[in-house]
Amino acid sequence: MAERKDLDFTYSLTDRLVRLSLGELADFSAAKYDGDFSLSLEEAQRHKHDYVAEQIGIEPGRHVLDLGCGWGGLLNYIRDRGATGVGVTLSSAQAAACRRHGLDVHTYDARRVARESFGGVDAVASLGAFEHFCSPEDYAAGRQEEIYREIFERVASVLPARGRFYLQTMVFGRNMIPLEQISTRAPRNSDAWILALMGCQFPGSWLPFGHEQIVRCAEPRFRLVSSISGRLDYIETITQWNRRIGAPSLRKTLLKLQLLPRWLTSADFRLAFTSGVSANKVCFERELLDHYRLVLEKAP
Numbered sequence: 152m153a154e155r156k157d158l159d160f161t162y163s164l165t166d167r168l169v170r171l172s173l174g175e176l177a178d179f180s181a182a183k184y185d186g187d188f189s190l191s192l193e194e195a196q197r198h199k200h201d202y203v204a205e206q207i208g209i210e211p212g213r214h215v216l217d218l219g220c221g222w223g224g225l226l227n228y229i230r231d232r233g234a235t236g237v238g239v240t241l242s243s244a245q246a247a248a249c250r251r252h253g254l255d256v257h258t259y260d261a262r263r264v265a266r267e268s269f270g271g272v273d274a275v276a277s278l279g280a281f282e283h284f285c286s287p288e289d290y291a292a293g294r295q296e297e298i299y300r301e302i303f304e305r306v307a308s309v310l311p312a313r314g315r316f317y318l319q320t321m322v323f324g325r326n327m328i329p330l331e332q333i334s335t336r337a338p339r340n341s342d343a344w345i346l347a348l349m350g351c352q353f354p355g356s357w358l359p360f361g362h363e364q365i366v367r368c369a370e371p372r373f374r375l376v377s378s379i380s381g382r383l384d385y386i387e388t389i390t391q392w393n394r395r396i397g398a399p400s401l402r403k404t405l406l407k408l409q410l411l412p413r414w415l416t417s418a419d420f421r422l423a424f425t426s427g428v429s430a431n432k433v434c435f436e437r438e439l440l441d442h443y444r445l446v447l448e449k450a451p
């Protein structure tokens with residue numbers, strides 16, 4: 152599993168850069184374009200929020216738990232809809248940013264959530280966090296499904312019968328290669344090298360194999376209501392992120408300069424953030440990765 156230090160590496164180091172480029176309360180998971188790539192990133196993120204709201208019921212009086220809430224994009228939407236939201240993240244910088252905006256966010260491990268944590272809720276959402284729940288070491292030790300099953304048990308424990316769980320996550324796609332082949336020493340731009348680059352960007356994280364594995368682990372506590380692939384939407388989302396993060400600005404240059412010591416001392420940091428390759432975008436294009444939006448309902 153990705154530990155707090157791993158998530159701080161991925162999300163806290165880049166915290167100010169992301170907020171400056173994508174906005175305070177930015178969403179940091181795939182937007183929903185539904186094939187209309189003329190939409191702005193914000194419009195497509197709004198489509199996603201509306202979709203989640205429709206699927207799990209976000210309306211006045213409802214109480215929603217967001218597992219891996221990032222910079223609070225969905226929690227902010229939940230508040231705007233008159234519902235109440237509580238979120239958890241393992242990135243201290245994200246939690247601080249959310250709290251500055253008055254959101255109820257805790258630095259808390261989503262994999263430990265229980266009724267004692269935040270009480271019962273009407274619905275649960277988790278976007279872009281499931282990717283971090285199992286590590287390559289967990290996978291190699293045969294623990295992947297056990298980890299997922301425990302998470303579903305815990306989520307079920309905070310929901311009422313027929314309560315809904317919206318789960319959006321990257322998964323390995325149909326062209327995924329074996330773990331042993333993944334290496335930063337593989338030829339540049341090969342599948343093995345691109346996946347190693349992703350490993351540098353998201354240390355301690357290993358994905359589910361297709362949505363089928365997730366659905367299998369969710370049973371019998373949850374039944375699948377719907378499942379749709381958002382792979383093309385993710386490619387467009389990343390294209391928009393790269394455009395904004397790469398857009399020149401003095402403040403961003405100053406921020407990047409502050410990361411120079413890290414760049415000089417960490418080969419993983421250089422590979423993760425300055426290799427000049429958008430590893431996750433290439434992985435989606437090559438179908439090494441896919442992306443799913445799953446709506447699950449707790450068994451009665």
Ligand SMILES: C[S@@+](CC[C@H](N)C(=O)[O-])C[C@H]1O[C@@H](n2cnc3c(N)ncnc32)[C@H](O)[C@@H]1O
Pocket residue numbers: 153158162177178179180218219220221222223224225239240241242245259260261262277278279280283284
């Ligand atoms: C890609 S970001 C997505 C953020 C947000 N859900 C969104 O859509 O903008 C992944 C988030 O999952 C969180 N996360 C990953 N593993 C976690 C864990 N075990 N407990 C709590 N948060 C976790 C990270 O801290 C980060 O906030």
